[in-house]
Amino acid sequence: MDRITAAQVFVQVVERGSMAAAADALDMSRATVTRYMAQMEAWSGARLLHRTTRRQSLTPAGEHALARCRQLLEIADDVALSPADDADPVRGLLRVACAQSLAQAVLMPVLAGFLRAHPAVAIDLRIDSRAVHLVEDGVDLAIRITNDLDPNIVARRLGACESVVCASPAYLAAHGTPQQVQELAHHHCLAYSYFGRSLWTFTDGQGRPDSVPVAGKLSANESQVLLEATRQGIGISLQPVYAVAADLASGVLQRLLPDWRPPVLGIHGLYVTRRQMSPALRALLDALAAGLQATAPRAPRRQAPAARS
Template identity: 55%
Template sequence: MDRITSANVFVTIAERGSLAGAAEALDMSRAMVTRYLAEMEEWAGARLFHRTTRRLSLTSAGEVTLSRCRELLALAGEVATAGDPGAGEPRGLLRVACSQFLSQTALAGAMVGFLRRYPNARVDLQVDNRAVNLVEQRIDLAIRITNALEPGLIARRLGECRSLLCAAPSYIAEHGLPSGPQDLARHNCLTYSYFGKSTWQFTREGEAPAPAAEAVEVPVGGNLSANESMALLAAAGKGAGIAMQPRFAAQPMIDTGVLVEVLSDWQPQSLGIHAIYTSRQHMPPVLRAMLDYLADWFATDPGWLSAA
């Protein structure tokens, strides 16, 4: 059997955490993946994985072999690219994780554009409101909106998510408009429980001759919180209270009069949009293409920019 393919199968099993995951990623049968692994273990002269009913883990020989196989595949890729300019064309399956909110309001459209540009690529969009473990859940790329990335993560900033405050006209008619951020303490504020403490941050550009931005932090609270932002947006539209929402999500409801913007002269804290992945080394062409595409999409897409 082809040793280069055996090495690629072995590396994919290690990265995906299972034979089934490797079979899916490589579009092979489970039996073929098993045969290639056996070939790889015969070539290495050692058992490469500890096998249990629930998971695989590398043996000490497997750790050494994994490093050498990655070097081998990198060299093989360089040879192929030298002779064929199309050898590095993005192809294969990419598993992308994001929140329900982000998938419905932005990423679903971006994925369509990516797949039109790269017809040999495939995307499996995994929607989960929790932060995922990329290795354990076999995720190639996670997209998160946050300003608090955990230390040690490999991430690329793709863009910025600007927010606004909004409420339904019925809520404003009953409770009035706040005149400043401090007035939010007496309003029913719909909070996102994923962020933990409910403190909203605002800035406002000062007027000449003092143009520096004025910053304010306001503790807020109310009778409804959720770990999914779209639930809060829907509740705000029904008159439940004041919500802080990404501008690109709330703007269509403001344009139709379902919501009105609150404290428009104050800017809520913006959040970074980050792509998180496992390694910068030996990055598959399809992953590199996705990172570049999303960075360009967030910077140039007219629909995104008009609401951001």
């Protein structure tokens, strides 16, 4: 953990009277402030604050830590950073966490252009399907596809992720092609195992919702595995358009139920705070937002039948 940021958090908690007020002042999530305070007490080896339901007060160890933290922040403020006048302020190492399929299919073209534009930046891309803890894992930016963000997390919407239901020709030849969403309940559907028995939801052309519980012979916690299983004819899966666009174009997979649309999910960038954002992180977020909105594949819209003369 960054000790200077931890010191800033502690000073704000003391000066503003609560962790909630400090979180608002620093534009951090309350969970992040709580983790920084826990780490401060771990470093100090003692409790720093007495807390009751109405007020908080410093312990003797807290008074000593507060004085040292203020000294540290004064020293940090006095440090003059003097890059050359022509130096690019967008520099440094960025640690970015992302799922494999999104990184390969969507992020890499954007990151390649970003790195060419900013040669003083390096990116450590951490591929993992699990949700990381930004502070504990030392991650500057986590990219997630979801419509269910924790309200305590600082996030920026970068783009949209559309999905399609698809299967291989071999699977459809053996098991038939579903014509209505409720027929999916009788097929082998490949579910994301983090969610147990999956409920797939849809909206029809008139905006009417529908949902169907699905299950099958295989589930996995990695979307790339489910995609390969779909190609192998093991079952039907719900896939991001960016992951299957090439397979649909080549005929390796066939899109099913085109009149029914799964929810569009947001692609979000998660980070600790807006106020202390580095120029490099700000530039990367801008590049991702521009790149994802311009290039993210979209599911083709069903053409309305031509009117007869």
